[in-house]
Amino acid sequence: xxxxxxxxxxxxxxxxxxxxxxxxxxxxxxxxxxxxxxxxxxxxxxxxxxxxxxxxxxxxxxxxxxxxxxxxxxxxxxxxxxxxxxxxxxxxxxxxxxxxxxxxxxxxxxxxxxxxxxxxxxxxxxxxxxxxxxxxxxxxxxxxxxxxxxxxxxxxxxxxxxxxxxxxxxxxxxxxxxxxxxxxxxxxxxxxxxxxxxxxxxxxxxxxxxxxxxxxxxxxxxxxxxxxxxxxxxxxxxxxxxxxxxxxxxxxxxxxxxxxxxxxxxxxxxxxxxxxxxxxxxxxxxxxxxxxxxxxxxxxxxxxxxxxxxxxxxxxxxxxxxxxxxxxxxxxxxxxxxxxxxxxxxxxxxxxxxxxxxxxxxxxxxxxxxxxxxxxxxxxxxxxxxxxxxxxxxxxxxxxxxxxxxxxxxxxxxxxxxxxxxxxxxxxxxxxxxxxxxxxxxxxxxxxxxxxxxxxxxxxxxxxxxxxxxxxxxxxxxxxxxxxxxxxxxxxxxxxxxxxxxxxxxxxxxxxxxxxxxxxxxxxxxxxxxxxxxxxxxxxxxxxxxxxxxxxxxxxxxxxxxxxxxxxxxxxxxxxxxxxxxxxxxxxxxxxxxxxxxxxxxxxxxxxxxxxxxxxxxxxxxxxxxxxxxxxxxxxxxxxxxxxxxxxxxxxxxxxxxxxxxxxxxxx
Numbered sequence: 001x002x003x004x005x006x007x008x009x010x011x012x013x014x015x016x017x018x019x020x021x022x023x024x025x026x027x028x029x030x031x032x033x034x035x036x037x038x039x040x041x042x043x044x045x046x047x048x049x050x051x052x053x054x055x056x057x058x059x060x061x062x063x064x065x066x067x068x069x070x071x072x073x074x075x076x077x078x079x080x081x082x083x084x085x086x087x088x089x090x091x092x093x094x095x096x097x098x099x100x101x102x103x104x105x106x107x108x109x110x111x112x113x114x115x116x117x118x119x120x121x122x123x124x125x126x127x128x129x130x131x132x133x134x135x136x137x138x139x140x141x142x143x144x145x146x147x148x149x150x151x152x153x154x155x156x157x158x159x160x161x162x163x164x165x166x167x168x169x170x171x172x173x174x175x176x177x178x179x180x181x182x183x184x185x186x187x188x189x190x191x192x193x194x195x196x197x198x199x200x201x202x203x204x205x206x207x208x209x210x211x212x213x214x215x216x217x218x219x220x221x222x223x224x225x226x227x228x229x230x231x232x233x234x235x236x237x238x239x240x241x242x243x244x245x246x247x248x249x250x251x252x253x254x255x256x257x258x259x260x261x262x263x264x265x266x267x268x269x270x271x272x273x274x275x276x277x278x279x280x281x282x283x284x285x286x287x288x289x290x291x292x293x294x295x296x297x298x299x300x301x302x303x304x305x306x307x308x309x310x311x312x313x314x315x316x317x318x319x320x321x322x323x324x325x326x327x328x329x330x331x332x333x334x335x336x337x338x339x340x341x342x343x344x345x346x347x348x349x350x351x352x353x354x355x356x357x358x359x360x361x362x363x364x365x366x367x368x369x370x371x372x373x374x375x376x377x378x379x380x381x382x383x384x385x386x387x388x389x390x391x392x393x394x395x396x397x398x399x400x401x402x403x404x405x406x407x408x409x410x411x412x413x414x415x416x417x418x419x420x421x422x423x424x425x426x427x428x429x430x431x432x433x434x435x436x437x438x439x440x441x442x443x444x445x446x447x448x449x450x451x452x453x454x455x456x457x458x459x460x461x462x463x464x465x466x467x468x469x470x471x472x473x474x475x476x477x478x479x480x481x482x483x484x485x486x487x488x489x490x491x492x493x494x495x496x497x498x499x500x501x502x503x504x505x506x507x508x509x510x511x512x513x514x515x516x517x518x519x520x521x522x523x524x525x526x527x528x529x530x531x532x533x534x535x536x537x538x539x540x541x542x543x544x545x546x547x548x549x550x551x552x553x554x555x556x557x558x559x560x561x562x563x564x565x566x567x568x569x570x571x572x573x574x575x576x577x578x579x580x581x582x583x584x585x586x587x588x589x590x591x592x593x594x595x596x597x598x599x600x601x602x603x604x605x606x607x608x609x610x611x612x613x614x615x616x617x618x619x620x621x622x623x624x625x626x627x628x629x630x631x632x633x634x635x636x637x638x639x640x641x642x643x644x645x646x647x648x649x650x651x652x653x654x655x656x657x658x659x660x661x662x663x664x665x666x667x668x
Contacts, residue, residue, distance in 0.1 A: 053078050062088045062162065085158035092165035094527065094588035095172070095645035097196065165588070167664050168645050172590050173604040175627030177648070177660040180231045186210045189651025192642035193250040197269055203234060204642070204649050205255055206657055207245030213237040213257050215250075215269065216657070218647075231659055237267045239274035247287045251361035254378060258284025264366045266378055276381045282369035282393075290363040290375070290399045290412050292430050363430070365414060367394040373416050374443065375428060383443040385428045389451075390418035396462045400425075400488055400504060415490055415504070419458040423492055425450035425504060450507040457495035457519075464504075465489040465525040465548055489564075491550055493520035499552050501564055511568040518555030518580070526551050526561075526586035551591055553581025559593050561621050572621030576601050576628075585643045591623060592648065594641040599630035600650055629658070 048056070057065060057078050065088070069079030152160075171177065187210040194204045202218040217234040243259035254275075255267045260283040266276035363384065364376045371394050373387035387397075394416055401413040414426045428446045466488045488504040499520050501511040527548040549571070550562040559581055561572035579598035584591065591603040604626040629650060631637045636652035643649070648660040 050078070054081060057081070057084060058087075062166065066159075080153065080155040080159070082155060084155055085162050086154075089158045089162045089165070092162060092169055092588060095165040095168045095590070096161065097194075097202070097644040097646055165645070168662055169589055171662045171664065172588075172602065173626050175602075177662045178230075180229060180659045180661065182206075182216055182231055182233075182657040182659060183655065184214050184233060184236075185212060185655030185657075187655055188639050188653040189655060189657060190245055190640060191248045192640055192649050192651050192657070193248050194642055194644060194647065194649065195250040195252055197252055200234065200269070202647065203250065203269075204231075204647070204657070204659065205248050205250040206649075206651060207240075207248040207257050208651075208655060209244045210655070211241040211243050211245060211259065213240050213245055213248060213255065213265075213267075215255065216659075218661075230661070235267075235269060235272055237265075237274070238272050239263075239265050239267075239277065246284055249288045251289050254289075254361040256287050256289065256364050256366075256378075258287040258366050260284070262368065264364065264374075264376070266364065276376070276378060278364075278366070278374070278376050278381075278383075280366065280368035280370060280374065281372065284366055284368050285393065285395050286367040286397050288365050288397060288399065289361050290365050290414065291358045291360045292363055292412055293358065363412065365397045365399070367397040367416065369393045371418065373397050373414070373426075375446075377431070384431060385446040386443045387414070387416060387424075387426050387428075387446050387448070389424055389448045390416065390420055390422065392419040392458075394418045395459065398462060398464045398490075400464050400466060400490070415462065415464060417459040417462045417492060421453065421455040421458055421494065423452040423459065423462070423490065423502065424448050425452075425507065450504075452492075452502055452507055452509070454500050454509055454512070455492065455494040455496055455498060459492045459494050460519060461493040461522050463491045463524045465491075465527075487547070489525065489547075491523045491525065493523040493552060495519040497554065499523055499550070499562075501550065501568075511562075511564050513550070513552070513560075513562050513568045513570075515560060515570055516552070516554035516556055516558060520552050520554045521580060521582050522553040522584045524551050524584050524586050525549070526591065551584050551586045553577075553584045553593055553595075555580040557581060557595065557598075559584065559591075561591075561623065572623055574603070574623065576625065583641055585641060587643070588645060590626070590643075592641060592643045594638055594650070596639055596653070597631060597637060599628055599635065600638050600641055600648075601628045602626045602648070 053075075057068065057075075060068060065079055065084070069076050185206065185208040187208050189206055189208045191207045192204060194202065197203050197217075200217050201220055204216045205213065206216070207213045214236055215234040216231050219230045219232060237255065237257075240257050240259055240263070243261035243263070245257050245259050248255065248257045253268065255269070256264065258264050258280075262280040262282055262284060264276075264278040264280065264284060264287060265274045266278075267274055362378055364378050365373060366376070367373045371388075371390040371392055373394055375384040375387070376382070377384055396415075396417040398415050399412065400415050411427045411429055414428065416424050416426065418424075425448065426446050427449050489510075490502045490504050491499060492502065493499050497514065497516045497518055497520060499513040499516075500509050501513070502508070503510050525548045547565040550564055551559065552562065553559050557575065557577040557579055559572075559574040559577070560570055561574075563569045563571050574593075577593065577595040577598050579595040581593050581595045583594045586592075589605040591605070592600065593603070594600045602625070603623040606622050606624055629635045629638065635650075635658070636654045636656050638650050639653045640651040641649065646661065646663055648662070650658045650660075652658070
């Protein structure tokens with residue numbers, strides 16, 4: 001084939017063309033592509049940055065947060081960040097006994113001062129011998145080492161407690177419980193109390209008109225196997241027979257009861273015989289334990305022997321050795337010692353350790369019909385002080401201001417209410433623990449630091465709200481610490497059909513509630529969820545964020561719900577009882593009322609219901625009936641009630657006690 005045509009070479013470029021080719025030309029460069037934004041439909045949630053994912057997680061409701069945490073490992077780690085579940089836990093912490101106590105298994109494993117049952121020791125290992133004509137047995141193998149579990153983080157603990165509280169809340173709203181009837185009293189059950197005892201678990205203490213005091217414990221293994229069982233008699237206390245038991249109080253180590261013969265009897269859970277016995281000049285109307293700070297004994301370092309060869313003593317008295325009297329311990333005025341930021345003024349003070357340093361059963365307070373209130377030392381049996389100022393029967397005595405600050409270690413504060421229509425505040429110095437020096441000492445009169453009068457008739461019931469100082473489940477500030485700026489309130493219910501809410505520190509009334517048509521027989525503060533977080537920007541100690549609600553029951557059979565922060569507005573009027581309401585219990589999202597002769601009604605608060613700020617229009621304020629135990633409809637006549645998040649104990653006039661267990665493993 002012919003060769004391809006030869007292409008002639010291009011002509012040489014001129015010097016002008018060469019200069020032009022060397023200069024940069026924008027026309028020859030490729031155009032810059034426009035920046036494209038990511039397609040929203042193609043973007044996945046896994047592409048979110050960590051800080052954005054944390055913000056989104058904190059805005060999710062509890063169910064959505066739990067579902068998102070189970071999606072992948074990255075979301076699980078984001079869902080267990082610090083403070084992720086604490087905000088949700090504050091809404092339901094009131095459903096847990098003691099504001100978030102440990103599980104029963106953990107409480108049993110901690111141990112205590114005594115034990116009711118000991119596990120048998122394992123048999124000794126069989127000696128290794130080689131018999132003729134027999135196979136030699138294998139030597140005993142050492143037991144396997146216990147498996148070490150990873151320590152529980154604060155986020156995982158908060159999530160576990162929230163799940164437990166949410167389950168209890170659901171079962172209360174649905175009325176799912178396992179019932180167990182306890183029959184030991186021969187007459188009406190007058191009073192009930194509950195506590196948690198180390199190595200025992202949940203304990204209910206009952207006192208009746210037959211003069212008997214019993215302690216009932218919950219068998220954790222039996223209560224999980226079948227409904228209707230699991231509660232048995234722990235201890236039958238002696239020494240209180242012959243009179244009506246008017247009041248009982250229980251702590252983690254002691255039980256105290258007061259009867260109509262003027263006796264105040266103290267027991268321990270390990271013995272049936274009384275450990276202490278004190279007397280009043282009249283019938284005992286109320287007994288209680290007063291928390292106080294434990295004394296820590298410090299010892300000096302070891303010192304070398306002196307010239308005589310004797311070692312110097314290293315013991316140091318925990319408090320100065322001086323004679324004790326109220327005159328030598330003047331009561332300072334109730335001033336505010338807090339810092340500007342709401343702290344207590346102590347550097348390095350950790351509020352979370354307050355529960356471990358409080359002794360909840362050392363001091364016993366008792367009120368009597370002789371108008372006196374006496375304080376006793378349960379450890380030594382010595383009298384501490386007598387509160388003398390009322391001129392008529394003293395019905396109630398309650399501790400206030402739990403000592404969670406070092407400046408209050410030397411004093412305890414109490415409120416007393418009497419038939420003389422007065423409320424008195426007392427500050428009593430705590431004596432040192434010196435049994436040998438205080439034995440045989442007579443009672444000294446304490447000084448009253450405040451008198452509050454506004455009722456026209458006798459005070460029938462009181463309740464104290466301290467903002468959660470010194471205990472779990474109280475009000476919290478923005479730093480998730482106990483809010484010491486929350487006001488200490490006291491509600492007094494009178495026979496004049498008036499309820500007054502007092503600011504105890506200022507000794508002034510902040511709300512006067514008058515809507516009942518008869519004497520108000522019961523009143524209790526109610527913080528939905530167990531405690532609200534106070535706003536860090538609020539400067540007033542009585543801001544609406546720190547004030548709880550109030551539930552009252554009267555002789556007219558009505559139960560009313562009040563909003564203190566809105567000038568005493570009535571949010572709900574419940575007319576489900578046809579008899580006087582003698583007691584009201586409120587915790588978490590549950591309100592329990594009892595009317596002897598009519599029955600017990602449990603209400604559940606629904607946040608989605610309307611009428612929260614309705615005043616006096618008869619609306620329920622979001623409270624709906626969860627269940628009811630009507631007298632005569634398969635139930636015995638009710639007399640008293642005691643409730644926490646897990647159990648509801650109802651005492652009957654026939655001497656029976658109905659215990660309702662709301663735990664998920666307690667049956668349905």
